[in-house]
Amino acid sequence: MTEAARKEPGAGGRPRSEEARAAVLHAVDDLLLEVGYAGVTMKGIAERARVSRQTVYRWWSTKAEVLFEASVNDAAAELAVEPTDDPLADLTAYLEALVRFLAHSPAGAAYRALIGEAQGDPAVAALLATKDVLGDSARAVVRRAVGEGRGKLPLDQATALLIGPTFFWVLSGRDPGRLVARERAEAYLHEVRAGEIMGTA
């Protein structure tokens, strides 16, 4: 449904079946792993969830919406890192979580597929724009590690610097095992802190 149960209008009527909602979200998770994004269909989701096709369409209009709702909570959870007093450790933990999410987590696979679909489908792009999972999670970490506004670099560009290389690495099909989070975190910290002084980037 994208935005959780709106039940204002009228008031009357049979209430939405929470069971059906859960079954659909569960089904789409399973299907993504089994048949891949391209193989997921609204029909397939409905059948797997033992739910009528109409019920799926009633609450989500595309498979992208179902996937988004199914994965966005998992995504936020998997990308959250417990803050410590050590910025380097935080950054390292975040980069490790990022690789794990993008390259190995089911929620990450869903997210990659959505990012992909968004490249050729404006509707999906708009959907993704409603919640910037990656950006939000990174911003929290970066803000703690380097402080906001202390460098000349806007916060969102600083996060792009952090996320970008890993993002490209995974999406372009390179081996995620070859990434070393610790080194990247050190270099990143060095770079953005230099930016504070040099005023470059």
Added chain:
Amino acid sequence: MTEAARKEPGAGGRPRSEEARAAVLHAVDDLLLEVGYAGVTMKGIAERARVSRQTVYRWWSTKAEVLFEASVNDAAAELAVEPTDDPLADLTAYLEALVRFLAHSPAGAAYRALIGEAQGDPAVAALLATKDVLGDSARAVVRRAVGEGRGKLPLDQATALLIGPTFFWVLSGRDPGRLVARERAEAYLHEVRAGEIMGTA
């Protein structure tokens, strides 16, 4: 066509129509702009190219293949930068070309769509792996700018560092106008050269 015109088998027979081939590649370019990646279909390509459906299938098996062939040459051309003696200028020029390609060029739109499709479709991933347009173009620039193997950072990770932030920025739907190539190039140069000494990367 994926594998260039093979003319070995048998002997006689009508030769492949170069006219048809060009018409297909042309049509797919047009269609991409008009209806977007999701709207492109094999049927649509054939009709637009005034070519029979069978003819398209004879030479390409998926729309991804047609798009790939139609855009890969343009892509390489658009990402090539004339080498100068100034590494900073080269890097800056490359980053500008990269933004132009990813965010504004038709070939780039096709490439983004293909990268996207690859996230959920292994066949497309394999297709893209046959020619690493982005990596190749960046490698050439990076090699000239910092020298190969002089840092501890492997070359392909150094290129990921260069491409990644921009790649993420554009694919996540952020405004490409806010990227400043010059600053990024300076910071990049600073970082990878520090890596040579610090051995971090």
Added chain:
Amino acid sequence: MTEAARKEPGAGGRPRSEEARAAVLHAVDDLLLEVGYAGVTMKGIAERARVSRQTVYRWWSTKAEVLFEASVNDAAAELAVEPTDDPLADLTAYLEALVRFLAHSPAGAAYRALIGEAQGDPAVAALLATKDVLGDSARAVVRRAVGEGRGKLPLDQATALLIGPTFFWVLSGRDPGRLVARERAEAYLHEVRAGEIMGTA
């Protein structure tokens, strides 16, 4: 409602809303004219009558039942002819009423549609068998005009002789304007009276 308001079971309870009943019958009449029999749906009836779907189903189980109840009273009224002392005049008046009913009246359109539905749907056939509107109206006229049992022809066959040609004419889509009731009435009278003597038909 098919079987008039039964109020036996239990005891208390909210009484049936006569308003709702009338609204439904009214709605089905309107809809039949606007969208035709095929276009009438239970859903459409409910919405048009500003009544819940369940309420329609509570009292009628198919659209045929609603239509039947909505049209049967009108039908009987439209087919009733005031008896005079002149059999020929009675028959003529009846045939005129029959054409008017079958070819031009809304109730007749409903009746034709029901007869039609009955050809392929035994449930509708059974429904129609509960009240032979056409036969009843004709029987009354024929009985007065020629007397019952005076010919060898059973009464219902004599009525079929009267109704049949017009019935076929209209249902097979022929122009009702070309029927001349007076001539048909004369011939009919001649034929059935001959039957009394000849003992043939």
Added chain:
Amino acid sequence: MTEAARKEPGAGGRPRSEEARAAVLHAVDDLLLEVGYAGVTMKGIAERARVSRQTVYRWWSTKAEVLFEASVNDAAAELAVEPTDDPLADLTAYLEALVRFLAHSPAGAAYRALIGEAQGDPAVAALLATKDVLGDSARAVVRRAVGEGRGKLPLDQATALLIGPTFFWVLSGRDPGRLVARERAEAYLHEVRAGEIMGTA
């Protein structure tokens, strides 16, 4: 297809599968008997004929068209009577064939259903108007029996007089076993011949 294979345009292309055409017509015949007109669906026809749904829609746009094509040939055959020199015998034979057709033949069941559907669906009415199976067959018999234009009664009204009573009898669900063709034929002959002299009907 309603009008047999049109193969003029273009010339190229795979020819229509006669096998598929026959399978569809056969399937709809079977289905009509098994599940009744209301139970016949385009989906059901396609599945029963082991043919794709698209193929059915390619040549017929509604189930009425399929049924019409499937039954019209049988209908004409079943209603044809071998002319003799005895008008009374011809008429009797025709009336017997008519009862057999309307009340007992599969083609007749289809025809009744189509007539029925036509009452509430103008498209079906138009379809039926393209070929007046009942009228054509009766006209041939009546013309031979009484001569055309010898009475004041137009030929098609004379045929309505012949067909009508039986038509009404069967369509209103009355027992076809109670009809006696011979008596009806005699009365009919008597009536229309009287009409020649009396100039009534």
Added chain:
DNA sequence: TTTTAATCGAGACGGTACGTCGAGTCTTGAC
């Protein structure tokens, strides 16, 4: 006066057919 019970509206539910579309394949005749 409180139950009690059947009504009402609204609207979600599982089904199933609708008619369309794209994917690939196959079958012609012409080149």
Added chain:
DNA sequence: GTCAAGACTCGACGTACCGTCTCGATTAAAA
């Protein structure tokens, strides 16, 4: 052997109506 044309099977699309099922809110007669 390629080409245009176009019929073929298959399966998903998104919509519509089916008939059933909860809901909360009425509305009267029975307790």
